[in-house]
Amino acid sequence: MTAADLNNPTPSEMLGLDVRNARLAWGDAVLLDNFSFAAAAGSWTCLLGESGVGKSTLLRTIAGLIEPVGSTEIRAHDGTELHARVAYMAQQDLLLPWLSAIENVALGARLRGERADRDRALDILARAGVAERANALPSELSGGERQRVALARTLMEQRPIVLMDEPFSALDAITRTRLQDLAVELLATRTVLMVTHDPFEALRLADTIFVLTDDTTPTDAPIVPPGPTPRDPTDPALRDSHRSIMQRLTHGTARATGGRA
């Protein structure tokens, strides 16, 4: 381990991903059909939609936790399988209660039977702002600290693609804003694909937003908010975009409800 590696604990490659003709079905109900999108290398992409549109299931499929259905094709931009190229972060911190913070950060090595790189784990914990809590058990940490450790664990896995399933929604508003800023900083060189139901969060963090509605084949062009992330929550332009997205999401629901009635 050289000093350069310590200062730059990120994968050497940047890698985007393509999802083509995605199909998701829950029993007979088709949630998504023929949905295609791409996440550019090194960018932050959001899948935005209310609960039940299948966005978490889609993310789990990309993570390799669920077998792809039917015509669904998931590829890294270099044409290879995504397997072993993604790190996964969920809404719950998923810290193991019997391991200390630093052992949780190095969980991947432990699970693969490799020697854990303690120096690098400590360095990443420092970057996440919780170095002094390295030996604490998860039960001794606050909700914000726990999610910081979970973020550090995600970084520790040197994977070019990071999949996040509503990683900040269990936090209070202030802690959430801090964690969002930290995530943007620490994940700058990774390709991030985040699922969220919060339009405001998507507008703060994402380079590209795909809105999922009750429409099983979303065809609308993705939203590309202007300016660098994390965006200022008080920016009027952000407020305007927020309003238009909310209209789109609630309109979609109204239409679907009317159709079923």
Place this chain on the structure above:
Amino acid sequence: MTYLRPLIVFVGILAAWQAIVSVLAIAPFILPSPLAVIDVAIERADTIAGHALVTLSEILLGLLFGTLLGTVSALIMAYFRSARAWVLPVLVVSQAVPVFALAPVLVLWFGYGIAPKVAMATLIIYFPVTAAFYDGLRRTEPGWIDLARTMGASKAAILRQIRIPAALPAFASGLRVAAAVAPIGAVVGEWVGSSAGLGYYMLLMNGRVQTDAMFAALLVLALLAVTIYFIIDAALRRLVSWQADMDPASLT
């Protein structure tokens, strides 16, 4: 203080016992006073200690084999989906047939020595350990397993690093129950047929109407059982020290 409390309760029971005997003037061959019992216990300390050692070995060996067998069964059921259907009936039958009914058969097969008592204790312990541990292994937080899979963990690594540690609190509950019921297996075995052990000694003294000696053996048996329970409980607390103690009904 926490370890003093059981002692206070114990002394309290002895005092109440003495009071009942004194006030109601009960005949000593029905209920001897605790002082008489302690006298006999000291007088025959060597004899009782010899029998206690036999019973203690039976209980400890039963705990060892029952726990090993239960742990292995639970692991097999948790790891091999197809094995579940085979092990589960064995588990249920082991509990459905009363151990008391099996005692004569076990004595017939294994003789009057220590073996049938160990078998009885093993049988009685097997179910709580297996059921509790298997239940714990089944209820692993699914998010932990998802996370481990994205990290490239093998099925065996997930079992060893996540599912087993996560199931330890449940395993501990099962083992506590086992520690409490293990003496039942040993003593019932001794009643059915034996030439040594506290259960045998109690029957012998009962036949000779030496009620005080019988109670002395009972007292030693109770102390033995309680000591085993507390030692196992303390060991289990260390094992799952990361788990917040949220059990207000805890004995200590």
